Amino acid sequence: MMGAGLFLSVIFSGDVMASVAANQVFAPWNDPKETPLIEFRGVTKRFGDFTAIDDLSINIYEKEFFALLGPSGCGKTTMMRMLAGFETPTEGEIILAGQDIAPVPPNKRAVNMMFQSYALFPHLSIEDNIAFGLKREGMPKNDIADRVAEMLRLTRLEKFARRKPHQISGGQKQRVALARSLAKAPKLLLLDEPLGALDKKLRQDTQFELMDIQEKTGTTFVIVTHDQEEAMTVASRVAVMDHGKLMQVATPDRLYENPENVYVADFIGDVNLIEGTARKTGEGSYEINWCERTPPLKSTSDTVLSSGQGCTIAIRPEKVSISSEKPEEADNAVQGKIIDIAYLGNLSTYHVKLANGQMVKAQTANTRRISRRSFTWDDDVWLSWTATAGVLLKG
């Protein structure tokens, strides 16, 4: 299902890009005149011997929905806690709206956080939870009531205003936590695994709700998640992290289509990785020797490789065609035997074993009824893809 979901979300974000492009593309990261809202400058964070964040620099712009994505322990939560003020960087500095925030305590920052556990105050009603931050600001009573009512409306919680947190469902708690953190109209909202505790269906609905609210309020959101589907769905840009380092920062479609390294290619979605050595055949085109006694694979690449350099071709399964006869015009064609078929309803993924033992996955849309499927287990088939289908990566 993951592959299918990703596929859809890529189409979806492509759609958004297209519709926005008619007016103006939201891409402040490409505009050198734009000043970022948040700048991490060579930030390192160590806990004793353990380096959680390793010399990391990143720019996040106003109105962005920025996702920090990575496996647990990659340092994404530490980054968020440094933004909130619960941790201070060991080295480097964090600039928020032109100001170094290291000496600013959490209660003086124009940053609010939505906690993974929601951290709703159990002794206060929903409306008092939302009003909590406003009261600390010393806002006049009438203004507080107005702002709370506005937040309740935004998160569709009007009916639950007087209940206590233990009297509402998980999805409602999540919305209360969001309303409470948005009430003070922060410059920056941090969301720590905001949907982690919800079930799948509710999570998907809530993702769109989050995007909607982000757009309405115009607040900059930074979300921490380990769920790539979630990050790809909601975020304008995603930072993939591993072991305290940034692996790549890009829009969801670029992450998927143009991963910069094997880690990102492998982490985001489903991918075939074929290792070999490159030989330059022209400007930006290469032949890759990957197996003896078989013709080399052709691939174009923006990455400059020298002849004889080790490399990896990353090809998405949906970009690999499957056929019973050897296709005439294909740039690359390899023969193999079907070992496994993963039937996903709308799609089928064929796991094909090549002569040298390499497994390659090919995905096709199920345009016919299953009884009329052309291939089955142990069939000998040809897999083919164009020279531009794959991404050539170093190493």
Next chain:
Amino acid sequence: MKRLLIAVPYFWLLALFLVPFLIVFKISLSDVALARPPYFPQWQFEEGWSALTDYLRALDFENFWFLSTDDLYWKAYLSSLRIAVVATFFTLLVGFPIAYGMARAPLEWRPTLMMLVILPFWTSFLIRVYAWIGILSGEGYLNQFLMWLGVIQDPLIILNTNVAVYIGIVYTYLPFMILPIYSALEKLDESLLEAAEDLGCSRFTAFWLVTFPLSKQGIIAGCFLVFIPTIGEFVIPSLLGGSSTLMIGKVLWEEFFNNRDWPVASAVAVVLLLILIIPIILFQRNEQKNREAEG
């Protein structure tokens, strides 16, 4: 089988609380007599039913009336209440920081700290109170230490004053205060305090607006657990207190053993119980609310 199981605690309550109470109540309605046991009337089974009416006729509320006329008893009750309130307050003042420190201590230390709180129970209560005499007396360790430091020239008179009684009560009942507060604080999610700070609270306001209200049930439970037994306390005021320390437990003891007036002593005990019923009911209600909030 199920009924039998339920019957066990009820039987226990009947045999060990209700029956003794009824006996005490009956004695409180009797008159003092030079006999053994020292009160009249006595119920004799062999005299049969006819004697029962005579027996019942002899019972009256004279002793309770006597309690209300002699202001010694009123003063003793009021003084006990005052001492219990003040001592409970000081126990809370000492106990809360200890419970807070325990709940914030690293996880691997907590069992040890808990053990240290409970440890004094392994020694006899009486011996521990006697030990305080050795510390607080004129030539006691405390005075020796303070004089050695040069803080004071003449020994402080602490023993046989109300101060010594307060010290003894706070020391003795501290675990009853610490444990319920600790159990409330330990359940407190750390991220609630971070959320409060994130929303603009200083550390202190976060404590006042989040930690304190969420430990309130523990504080109330701890206060009742100290207050209720302190009112009737006898050993501590009689060992550490002076002649001016007036507590109802002491009065009760003197009526029983010095005056040998069992009926009046029993009346004192019955009134004490009636006074204690109010805080006990309040305590039960607090516990009930606690359970409902968790459920």
